[in-house]
Amino acid sequence: MPAIEHLAQRLASYLSEDQVNLVRRAYFYAEQAHDGQRRRSGEVYVTHPLSVASILADMHMDHQSLMAAMLHDVIEDTGIPKEALVEQFGETVAELVDGVSKLTQMQFETKAQAQAENFQKMALAMAKDIRVILVKLADRLHNMRTLEVLAGEKRRRIARETLEIYAPIANRLGMHSMRVEFEDLGFKAMYPMRAERIRAAVLGARGHRKEIVHKIQQSIAQCLEREGLFGEVSGREKHLYSIYCKMRHKRKSFSEIMDVYAFRIVVDKVDTCYRVLGAVHSLYKPLPGRFKDYIAIPKANGYQSLHTTLFGMHGVPIEIQIRTREMEEMANNGIAAHWLYKSADEKSSHARARQWVKGILEMQQRAGNSLEFIESVKIDLFPDEVYVFTPKGSIMELPKGSTAVDFAYAVHTDVGNQCIACKINRHLAPLSQPLQSGSTVDIVTAPNARPNPTWLNFAVTGKARTHIRHALKQQRRSESIHLGERLLDKALAGFDAQRDQISSEHIQQVLKEYQKNTLEDLLEDIGLGNRVAYVVARRLLAVEGETPQPPSLDGPLAIRGTEGLVISYAKCCSPIPGDPIVGYLSAGKGMVVHVDSCRNISEFRHNPNKCLGLSWAKDVTGEFNVELRVEIEHQRSLIALLASSVNAAEANIEKISMDERDGRTCIVQLVVSVHDRAHLARVIKKLRMLNGMTRITRVKP
Incomplete structure (x- = not known):
């Protein structure tokens, strides 16, 4: 049976007969258009679009996405114009194909710039139809699966681009299964020896772990049975790239990472998730501070689950994720699950993805060039969230390390641009203070305020940095x-x-x-x-x-x-x-x-x-820093005395340092902000009145 018929049989399980026939027609059109073309592997070219459509079929994507997958290289590789596709398959499919088509080969100064421009075009296409990115990700996934036929340098470049851009996008859209495969294939292509050694070590460790995994799995299943709860318990294996990253960034040995046992419990409804949590907490002691409720507060990509870490038998750490079947589907396929579960909920992963794409588009319009844009997007693609509240009680997700400035720009660009101060939990706090989950943040604005260049030193989010610049x-x-x-x-x-x-x-x-x-x-x-x-x-x-x-x-x-x-x-x-x-x-x-x-x-x-x-000018305004060298006898509370004298002259100390010349005399370097020379004279006059003052001079080059 031809490969297209295999695919048609799978599609018949969730698409209508007419829709399956449209996908079949797109396949035959692509087969004719790519006639005579072959891939580097020697296969006929049409096997690639067919495989891309097959990946999307696994996610139960709609018939238009599957048609676009079949036709995604037609415009670029065969010279067939977009208008011909509009005539044959309609405006929507033609727009999807055009969005997925790669950039016409342009001469860029660097490969980084080419990558940035390519991604910029993809961001614009995503804004028109979010399905563009899903077809693009499936296209990249099949290319990664067949990467070994390419030469070393090109293979590494594509792998790096996948790890830096496509895997984080899949993660941001909640597509866990695709992200894991991207990371493992990219890791294998970038560092083949490291990947092979970790794979061999995992296979070796699996034998020793088998018995413990089975025992823990059995005890959890029996515990749920006693409580009258139904749930599927399965062991989770860490993927190779995740092990490598933890070893590298957390400075942990392979044995330390493999000492943690991970399980997933999938249940029928949300209420059961919390009841299962209570049951496993009564079976094994929970580790304090390691419980996370992503059901009540989902991650930015729509991921929902309960996470807890327990002390198992013999003190073995056990990580457990508890979620419903729908959450499991959403965790694995993310935004693609939207087509499986037609959710009208505003907080669905589809709505979240649209919000993210809208933010990307705004960044793209504000960025000075494509490289600045891609730098901002990369920051945004690696969120490790904190959850904070607006004064009205709305929850906002921000990357870890975000400050009040990031929060202000997340609320609205104008709020960020006019921000002058912030209150965290009703107390005034510095704008540079990193936010903690659960804090309530209130931004103080002024109509004529403008962004400060120093904000770039502590702003974390791509949106904030782009708008400040x-x-x-x-x-x-x-x-x-x-x-x-x-x-x-x-x-x-x-x-x-x-x-x-x-x-x-x-x-x-x-x-x-x-x-x-x-x-x-x-x-x-x-x-x-x-x-x-x-x-x-x-x-x-x-x-x-x-x-x-x-x-x-x-x-x-x-x-x-x-x-x-x-x-x-x-x-x-x-x-x-x-x-x-x-x-x-x-x-x-x-x-x-x-x-x-x-x-x-x-x-x-x-x-x-x-x-x-x-x-x-006669009407000159502002404060100007000036450095003073003060020689004064050593005495108790000397800095406090100097500060109160400067304050009495209505000036501020910006910087102070002190050295002892001998046992009796101190040399104090003061940087004071003043309005003009007359103001400086008043400051010096106040300082001269202090007991033990020997000499005051203004430091000049």
Whole structure:
């Protein structure tokens, strides 16, 4: 009997006759389209789409997914256009095939970029129809099963991509069986010797374990019988890649990992799960802190089960999972089980998967490039969840190590962007504090607040990191454009000219020379220090047909303290309002403000392309750090005395360190934040009033 008829018989168990005939028709179409093509193994090509459809049939997928599986390589490999598929099989199937089709071969700088672009396209296709990813995963699974025919380097590259991207996606969609097979096949292809040695060790250990496994299984089954509970008890074997990861990351020996015995109990309904839990806890003592209820609070991928660890006979640790038959199906096939159990429940794995794909799409739109996007997605694909509550009592799942900033962005992008503080369990807490399961988190926002660059040091989720980067880029761009405008206007004023006097045709000519699309792009470049305003001004005026006169360097640029990310203050000399200052143009960073006498810029001091005269605006705002060196007699509570004096002058200590010069005198280095020189004078005056004060000096380079 032909292979397609075998498949048709299996499909008849859950699809209608008309639907089976449509799948059969798709097979014959693919067979004709791939006529004459062979796989690397020498088999006729159509065996591949047939195997992919067979994998989906095991998951009881719908007839359209199976048709797309049969046709998934037709567009790419045979030159048949999408329109022909629309005509033959309808819009839905053609869209699925188009979504699964690989990228047209493009020239990327690196393989990483190619992988990232490929995944980006897949994410967009997933957003239209979630079945795209299921067909893609089945396609990858069959390719992994036949991987040995490829050359070593290509085999390892595909295996690495599978372990990094496809196995975590299968996990995220709750498809445990597929994830395990991806990991074991990927592990075998990446590290064949390690995989073989662990496999041999597992086979060797299985003989010693057989008797203990049988005894434990028997005692659990008898216990359930006594209690009048019905459940199927089976031993669970750890798969090779899981053993390897635990040995590597947890620094455990093979024997330590194999010392834990794992069992699964499958029952008929949820109520029985909890009754079985009570029964096994009365049979063996539970290990404190090792009970997890994923039925009441499912994992982010929809996984549900009760987990407990017990002290078995002779102190042997036993891990037990208790779940219903539907949960077992959901655990193994994840989102694919949605087509088997047509659940209208909003919290079904299908709804969760859609939510995840929507989040991926949002990340893709915000990311600067495909590599940044894939980095964010990888973070999101390895969740080890914590469960926290909103002030209204809703549960939110976040990856382990998440902070209030991650929570804020999970609630809404605007909440994250406007976040200024947080309350954890009704108490104010730092935004960087990792969240614990069960905590209630309340975010405090302000309308004009903006993301802080330091958040990237502790934000964990891909969504938070992507949105912070995006907001900072937008903020940096607008600030760079504003600074670029001021620098260019000042340079033009030096030539007794103004921007509005230059015609748009001449501006376009200069933009073309500099390979910029808009004037804003050019101004951003000036603001970031990549182009010198003086040179751009000369070019604009030279284009006008004038011979520009050397600029007048009068009228320094005024610094207001509100310029944001494109103006920074040098740490070497810590300038504060009132100090004579100059600006050093640093490529890509914008302008760095130094004290006029700073030794670090002495060689650039008279170079107009690098240094610019600055002054402080009358309405300058903000706080500026300044370093003080204090010599004072050693006394009790010295730091408290210094802190109270600085506080009395309405200033803050940012940093403090202390050294003893001799038995009597201490040298204290203080970094204090002040508004201007007058404020600094008040701080020094307060410090001078302390008993035993010998000397106070401001530290300058």
